[in-house]
Amino acid sequence: MNAFYSNWLGGKKGAIELAILAAFIFIVMPLWLDIFRLNLVGKYLTYAFAAVGLVMVWGYGGILSLGQGVFFGLGGYCMAMYLKLEASDPVSTAHQTTPGIPDFMDWNQVTQLPLFWEPFHSLIFTLAAVIMVPLVLAYVISTAMFKRRVGGVYFSIITQAIAAILTILVVGQQGMTGGINGITDLKTLHGWNINTESAKYILYYVNGALLLGVIMLCRFILSSKFGRLLLAMRDKEDRVRFSGYDVANFKIFTFSMGAMISAIGGAMFILQVGFMSPSLIGIVPSIEMVIFAAIGGRVSLVGAVYGTLLVNYGKSAFSESFPSLWLLFMGALFIGVVMFFPNGLAGLYDVYLKGRVESLAGKFKKKNPPAILTPAKTELQNEL
Amino acid sequence: MSYEFALTVEDLTVSFDGFKAVDGLNLYVEKNELRVIIGPNGAGKTTVLDLICGKTRATGGSIQFNGIELTKFPEYKIVQAGVGRKFQTPSIYENLSVLENLEISFPRGRSVFGSLMFKRTQDVTDRILEIAETIFLSEQLNVQAGLLSHGQKQWLEIGMLLIQDPELLMLDEPVAGMSVSEREKTAELLNKISQGRSLIVIEHDMEFVKRIAHKVTVLHQGKVLAEGNMDAVQNNPKVIEVYLGH
Amino acid sequence: MGGYSISDLWSIVVMQGFSGLSLFSVLLLMALGLAIIFGQMGVINMAHGEFMTIGAYTIYLFSKVTEQYFPALMPYYFVIAIFAAFGIAFAAGYLVEYLLIRHLYKRPLDTLLATWGLSLIMQQIFRTVFGAREVSATLPDWLMGSWKPTPDIDIPLNGLFVMGISVVVTAAVILFLYRSTWGLRVRATTQNRVMAGSVGINTKKIDRVTFAVGCGIAGIAGATFTTIASTGPTSGSLYIVDTFLVVVFGGAGSVVGTVSSAFSIAQAQSILTFFLTNAMGKVVTLLTIIIILMLRPEGLFTSKVRK
Numbered sequence: 001m002n003a004f005y006s007n008w009l010g011g012k013k014g015a016i017e018l019a020i021l022a023a024f025i026f027i028v029m030p031l032w033l034d035i036f037r038l039n040l041v042g043k044y045l046t047y048a049f050a051a052v053g054l055v056m057v058w059g060y061g062g063i064l065s066l067g068q069g070v071f072f073g074l075g076g077y078c079m080a081m082y083l084k085l086e087a088s089d090p091v092s093t094a095h096q097t098t099p100g101i102p103d104f105m106d107w108n109q110v111t112q113l114p115l116f117w118e119p120f121h122s123l124i125f126t127l128a129a130v131i132m133v134p135l136v137l138a139y140v141i142s143t144a145m146f147k148r149r150v151g152g153v154y155f156s157i158i159t160q161a162i163a164a165i166l167t168i169l170v171v172g173q174q175g176m177t178g179g180i181n182g183i184t185d186l187k188t189l190h191g192w193n194i195n196t197e198s199a200k201y202i203l204y205y206v207n208g209a210l211l212l213g214v215i216m217l218c219r220f221i222l223s224s225k226f227g228r229l230l231l232a233m234r235d236k237e238d239r240v241r242f243s244g245y246d247v248a249n250f251k252i253f254t255f256s257m258g259a260m261i262s263a264i265g266g267a268m269f270i271l272q273v274g275f276m277s278p279s280l281i282g283i284v285p286s287i288e289m290v291i292f293a294a295i296g297g298r299v300s301l302v303g304a305v306y307g308t309l310l311v312n313y314g315k316s317a318f319s320e321s322f323p324s325l326w327l328l329f330m331g332a333l334f335i336g337v338v339m340f341f342p343n344g345l346a347g348l349y350d351v352y353l354k355g356r357v358e359s360l361a362g363k364f365k366k367k368n369p370p371a372i373l374t375p376a377k378t379e380l381q382n383e384l
Numbered sequence: 385m386s387y388e389f390a391l392t393v394e395d396l397t398v399s400f401d402g403f404k405a406v407d408g409l410n411l412y413v414e415k416n417e418l419r420v421i422i423g424p425n426g427a428g429k430t431t432v433l434d435l436i437c438g439k440t441r442a443t444g445g446s447i448q449f450n451g452i453e454l455t456k457f458p459e460y461k462i463v464q465a466g467v468g469r470k471f472q473t474p475s476i477y478e479n480l481s482v483l484e485n486l487e488i489s490f491p492r493g494r495s496v497f498g499s500l501m502f503k504r505t506q507d508v509t510d511r512i513l514e515i516a517e518t519i520f521l522s523e524q525l526n527v528q529a530g531l532l533s534h535g536q537k538q539w540l541e542i543g544m545l546l547i548q549d550p551e552l553l554m555l556d557e558p559v560a561g562m563s564v565s566e567r568e569k570t571a572e573l574l575n576k577i578s579q580g581r582s583l584i585v586i587e588h589d590m591e592f593v594k595r596i597a598h599k600v601t602v603l604h605q606g607k608v609l610a611e612g613n614m615d616a617v618q619n620n621p622k623v624i625e626v627y628l629g630h
Numbered sequence: 631m632g633g634y635s636i637s638d639l640w641s642i643v644v645m646q647g648f649s650g651l652s653l654f655s656v657l658l659l660m661a662l663g664l665a666i667i668f669g670q671m672g673v674i675n676m677a678h679g680e681f682m683t684i685g686a687y688t689i690y691l692f693s694k695v696t697e698q699y700f701p702a703l704m705p706y707y708f709v710i711a712i713f714a715a716f717g718i719a720f721a722a723g724y725l726v727e728y729l730l731i732r733h734l735y736k737r738p739l740d741t742l743l744a745t746w747g748l749s750l751i752m753q754q755i756f757r758t759v760f761g762a763r764e765v766s767a768t769l770p771d772w773l774m775g776s777w778k779p780t781p782d783i784d785i786p787l788n789g790l791f792v793m794g795i796s797v798v799v800t801a802a803v804i805l806f807l808y809r810s811t812w813g814l815r816v817r818a819t820t821q822n823r824v825m826a827g828s829v830g831i832n833t834k835k836i837d838r839v840t841f842a843v844g845c846g847i848a849g850i851a852g853a854t855f856t857t858i859a860s861t862g863p864t865s866g867s868l869y870i871v872d873t874f875l876v877v878v879f880g881g882a883g884s885v886v887g888t889v890s891s892a893f894s895i896a897q898a899q900s901i902l903t904f905f906l907t908n909a910m911g912k913v914v915t916l917l918t919i920i921i922i923l924m925l926r927p928e929g930l931f932t933s934k935v936r937k
Contacts, residue, residue, distance in 0.1 A: 064739045144924040153674050153738050154927065157874045158920055164871045165916045172909025225493055225502035232477040232488055239475040239541075242437060243489045244463035244548065253496045283871065287746055294743065327754040334747025338740045339733060 007223045008216045017302045018212065025208040035197050042204040042272045044312040045211055047072075049265025051292035051304035052211070053258035056218055058290065059298040060227070061254040062234040063151065067159030068262050068289045070166050071134040073281025075263025077170075077177075078133055080276035081117060082126035083186040083194075103185070108175035117176075123190050130267040131260055138259030139252060146248040146255075160283055167282035182277025186270065194271055207268045214261050215301045221257075230254065262289075291330070294337045297346025306345055390415045390552055390582040391436070396445035398435060405431045407606035409445070413552070418578040420585045420593045422617075423603035424626060429586045430472060432603070433554050436584075437469040438462045449552060464494070468545035472556040474537035478530030482521055482540060485529050486512045489544035511547060518576070519543035520569060535566040539573070546577060553577070554584045559592055571595045590618075602626070642904060645784060650900030652789045652858045655796040658892040659851035660869055661876040662803050665888045667844035668877055670807075670820045671837065673731055674742040677749035678873060679866025680756075681845040684722055685715035685852025686767075686861040687760060693767035705770045712795070712853045719849025723842035731841060732834070749867060756863035764862035773857060788857040795854055799847060804885055806843070816840050875919050881928060895919065 009015040029041050050068045058064050090100040098111045105113070119125045141162065145155055170177045178184070186194070193199060221227060229250055233240045241247045270276055279285070288311075296307025311333065318326040341347055393411040397404060406428045413419050421429050434440040436447055438459040447454045454462050463469075477485050490511065493502030516522045519539040524532065529540060538558055545553055558574070559567045567589075574583065574596050587593050593600065593614065600617045602609040610620045617623055634642065660682055667675050692711035696703050730748065734741040769788065776786045807813040818826040819836045827833045848866075855865065876895055880887030895915060903911030 058739075064742070145927070148924070148927045150923075150927040153742070154878060154923075156674075156739065156742060157871075157878060158923065161871050161875055161916055161920055165913050165920075168909045168913050168916075172907060172913070221500060224500045225488070226496065226499040228480060228484055228488055229499055231479060235477045235479055236475050238439070238471070239477065239544075240488075241459045242439075242463055242469050242471075243544065244460050244491060244494050246458070246460045246494075249496050250499075287743075290743065324754065324758065327750045327757075331747040331750035331754070334750070335730065335744045338737075338744040338747075339730070342740070 008220045010219045010223065014219060018215065021215075021302050021305060022208075022212055025211070026205065030201070030204070035200055038204055039200050039272060040316070041309070042200075042207050043269060044309050045207055045305070046265040046269040046272065047289060047292060047312065048211060048305040048308040049214060049268070050262040050289040051296060051308045052214055052218065052301055053261035053265075054289060054293040055296070055299060055301050055304045056221075056261070057255055057258035058293060059300075060222065060230045060234070061251060061258075062230075063251060063255055064156045064290070065159045065255065065258065066156050066283070066286050066290065067163045068258070069281045069283075069286035070159075070163050071138060071259035071262040072266040072269070072285075072289070073166065073170075073276075073278075074134040074137065075130045075266030076270050076276045076280065077183070077266075078120070078126055078129040078263075079267040079270040080183040080186060081120040082123060083189060083270065084183050085117065085121055086190070087185055087187045102178070102183070104178045104181065104183070105175055108179075110175040114176050130263055134259045134263035134266075135256055138256040142252040142255040143248075146251045149248075151251075160286070163281065163283045163286045167278050170278040170281070177278075178276075180278060182275055182279075184275040184277075186274045189271060195274065200272065203268070203272050207272065210264060210268065211305065214264065215305075218261075218301050226250070226253075288330075291334055291337070295333065295344050297344030298342075300344070300346035303344060303346040303349075310345070388415075389413060390417070390450060391584075392446075392448040393432075393436070394446050394448075396432070396435060396442055396447065398431065398440060398443045405606055406435060406442075409603075409606065409608060411601065411608070413582050413584060415551075415582055416578065416580065418574065418583040418585065418596055418598045419601060420587055420597040420599075421601050421603060422587065422590075422593060423609070426605075427603040428606040429603055430556055431606075433469060433556055433584070433586065436462075436554065437467055439469075460494075463548070463550075464491075466551035468548055468550035468553045470538075470541050470545060470553075470555045470558060472560070474534065474541050476529045476537055476540050476544065478528070480529060481526050482516065482529055482532070483512060483525045485540055485544055486515055486547055489547050491548045515543045515547045518546065519573065535562040535570075538562065539570070542573070542577075550581060552582045552584070556586045557588065558585060559587065559589060567592060641780075643901065646901045646904045647897060648785045648789055650897040652786075652792055653900055654893050654896035655789075655792040656851055656855050656858070656869070657872060657876055657896050658796050658889060659799055659854060660848055660873040661880070661888050661892050662800060662885070663844040663847035663851065664873050664877050665880070665885065666803070666807070666847070667841055668874075669884070669888075670816055671735075671840055671844075672738060672820070673735070673841065674738055674745065675731075675841075675844070676742055676746040676870060677726070677752060678745075678845070678848055679868070679870040680749045680752035681719045681723060681848035681866070682852040682855060682869065683752070683756060683861065683863070683866035684719045685849030686856050686865060687756065687765075687852075688715040688718050688849065689853050689856045690760075690765050690767045690861055693769070697768055704768070705772060708770050708773070712850060715849040715853040716846040717849075719852070720842045720846035723845025724838055726845070727838045727841040732837065735837075749870075753863045753867065760863065762863060764860040764865075766860040767856045769857060792854040792857055795850065799850055800885070800889060803847070807885065812836075812839075871916075875916065875923075879919050879923060 005011070005015065009018055025045070030038055033041065050072045054065065054068055084102045088100060088102045093099045093101070093103065093106070096103065096106040098106055101110065101113050120129070141159070145151070145158065150158070171180050173179070188194060194203065222230070229240060229245065233247060233250065237247060269280070292308040292311050293304045294307070295311055296303030296305065314329065315326060318329055337344060343350070389412045391411070391413040393409060396406055396409040396411075398406045409432065411432070421432065423429050431440060435442050436454065438454065438457060442455050445455070449465060449467060452465055454465065454467070457465070477488065480488070487504065487508065490508055492508070493499045513522070516525055519542060521536060521539060521543065524536065529537065532540060538561070542555065542558065559570050562570060571592060574585065577583070585596065597614055599612065600614050601611045602617055602620075602623050604626050609626060610617050610623050660678065663681070664675065664678050667673050667678070689708070689711045692707050692714060696707040726748065730744055731741065734744060773788045773791055776784050777790070778784055807816065815826070815831050815836050819831060819833045823833055852866070855861070859865070872895070876892045877888060879895065880889075880891030898918070899911055899915040902914050906914065
């Protein structure tokens with residue numbers, strides 16, 4: 001229990017942060033917002049998965065992935081394929097030239113379900129694919145790159161190119177993927193109607209719980225020796241290598257895990273929003289996810305969630321009232337966060353609020369046990 | 385055949401764009417030997433260490449360690465085979481504490497999953513304390529490594545290698561930037577740790593070399609110019625020519 | 631490929647090859663600018679495409695003004711406008727280096743994000759000034775028409791002209807980097823900044839002008855772009871990924887590498903596009919580059935050095 005407290009929750013400070021986030025997601029938002037707005041928040045929280053993944057990959061791993069949208073999208077597309085097949089039963093598609101296949105295939109003169117769609121009739125397969133497809137792709141890409149010591153900027157550019165390729169491919173193969181319009185009109189998950197109000201509430205809570213679970217998993221990883229190794233690698237990669245570690249494996253694991261986390265977000269996106277489109281997987285959304293993490297503070301898991309919510313709130317507020325200013329705002333955000341607030345919201349918190357919060361919490365503080373027995377307090381734990 | 389040597393380097397060559405930084409080098413280091421490599425700048429000293437530890441890949445030749453061929457091994461396997469390397473500028477994790485620096489270097493939990501499950505058990509703590517004592521840093525265990533003095537950083541890096549208990553330890557200019565008293569202590573440290581393992585040290589400070597070396601190898605233009613005990617080497621006319629000739 | 635006779639195939643290859651040459655010219659000019667900025671300075675300029683757009687809009691403005699006020703000069707405006715495209719993109723680059731880039735030299739990944747932000751802002755400015763719709767410059771008559779060496783082969787003149795420009799610019803870049811004192815200073819600065827500074831090179835000025843020259847060349851790329859397509863606010867950003875791949879594929883820092891990599895990528899894309907669809911041609915090309923880069927990450931033209 002004690003290990004759970006310090007490793008998964010991140011000690012007292014981490015537990016408080018998580019509790020505040022949980023209260024915010026599970027209590028404040030649902031009480032404050034109507035179901036339409038809450039559903040919107042749920043959608044943003046699915047992007048937060050991608051941002052949390054980026055905190056691990058970029059913030060701690062030092063690998064700037066510009067292809068996070070690819071994994072979000074693959075998770076989403078896998079889920080969407082299952083839902084689309086369920087929505088395309090022969091009865092409701094009886095008016096089509098070929099009943100029983102998704103409508104967009106019919107429009108594109110496809111007369112038979114492509115082979116790779118077949119297994120998505122199975123929910124079990126779909127759930128496995130949501131995780132495995134992005135994971136395998138991430139594993140292959142990162143193994144090829146990191147085993148050959150390609151890193152830094154080169155890796156970023158290549159992940160961006162992969163985002164470009166996937167978008168072109170999905171848009172180009174309209175008959176198999178739904179093309180630019182994406183996969184729409186999704187209705188049920190294993191017979192359960194996802195468009196009802198109660199379903200939307202349930203999915204919102206499931207999404208929130210998954211997100212908190214993912215953050216706790218990341219906390220566990222970061223509090224282990226693995227986490228300290230990531231910091232060490234960011235600092236002196238060669239020293240880690242010459243201490244007998246296969247550095248590439250650690251990067252591959254981190255990158256693949258970031259991809260998997262992002263894919264869970266993608267799948268939850270489909271369930272809450274009810275469609276999938278290539279506009280969510282390309283270069284632009286991928287780089288926007290980076291800005292979510294950057295606004296949150298790069299190395300703050302919880303901060304990434306707030307960063308995502310804030311930027312997306314800004315986006316919808318701006319694009320409703322001044323659509324043309326949105327790009328300017330977004331551009332300024334990129335430049336501003338890099339030039340003036342490299343540590344994002346978490347950094348601002350450290351500078352302006354931390355002192356006060358700590359003096360408030362001070363009266364509850366107990367005496368620290370002897371130094372050698374406590375996990376040494378260094379940057380790592382301050383960052384968590 | 386050459387098992388009496390801990391390290392057998394034969395005909396080692398590396399060329400960068402046609403320039404041979406190390407050229408047909410032969411080097412034999414015995415068990416428990418403390419070998420010092422000296423030579424003018426650009427002689428290829430650091431490159432030799434780079435080649436042995438796998439940082440640079442050889443163009444030709446062989447490096448055998450306890451009978452194992454190292455030239456095709458990736459760096460981490462060379463380390464796991466028992467070769468430790470200290471870099472010229474202290475290479476430590478400045479953001480971690482001395483304790484964590486040593487802990488990360490502890491040779492357990494080196495795989496991805498091993499590191500996730502790694503626990504600081506009593507034997508780990510004991511070993512860390514023991515090494516910290518050896519490298520004169522017992523008092524600084526919880527100090528962030530970036531705050532140590534230059535000499536202490538050098539010791540910490542040596543400690544990070546010692547904790548892995550390597551059979552061959554290679555140190556690139558271990559006393560650079562140290563005060564006189566720190567040099568004294570380092571010489572003592574090197575003599576102590578050369579018990580039970582081989583050491584290769586690159587050093588410029590001849591007084592220091594005299595104190596520690598069992599045998600000295602002089603490199604010049606990527607080749608061995610002379611080899612033997614310190615006196616013999618110092619009186620070798622070729623060596624004098626190289627050092628004083630320009 | 632059934633259904634095509636040998637001579638058909640030959641004509642297709644020649645014509646697609648020439649249409650590939652136009653793409654090659656634009657890619658090459660973009661990549662040369664980026665090779666200087668990224669290859670020499672190590673700066674990741676995601677707004678490079680927008681500097682190209684600046685060049686393209688410059689040509690458009692010149693063509694409109696000339697058409698309106700000096701119709702007699704129509705045959706000549708294009709040449710002057712190319713210099714203006716370079717000049718304006720150069721000035722913009724100079725300003726951007728001063729305001730933004732110079733603060734970020736030690737943080738390459740942050741430069742990437744900041745210049746991406748810059749590209750968004752520039753796109754919005756283009757949209758506000760020139761409108762969201764694509765515009766076309768009126769080209770001088772001598773750029774229209776085509777050259778027919780055989781009845782089956784039809785080579786557009788603008789393609790030849792664009793080729794000419796890129797040959798001239800490539801030669802100029804090689805002279806600039808490898809023959810001029812300035813180029814020597816640029817290379818000295820990028821290889822050892824501290825040393826270059828201590829032998830009296832004004833490294834800050836070198837950085838600023840080098841970055842600006844790279845942007846200026848992107849401006850020329852924009853000028854040539856107007857001869858093959860119309861210009862919109864996001865025209866440049868469509869080329870950014872390709873351009874980076876060209877530079878990385880060629881081996882950052884090697885002009886020969888940049889030229890050959892731009893050539894092979896443009897030709898592959900152009901010829902594949904004919905046999906496959908547009909999208910698939912591009913996918914196959916990009917995928918091939920990535921796979922090659924995975925096998926040879928240092929690019930095609932780099933040599934082994936001690937790190």
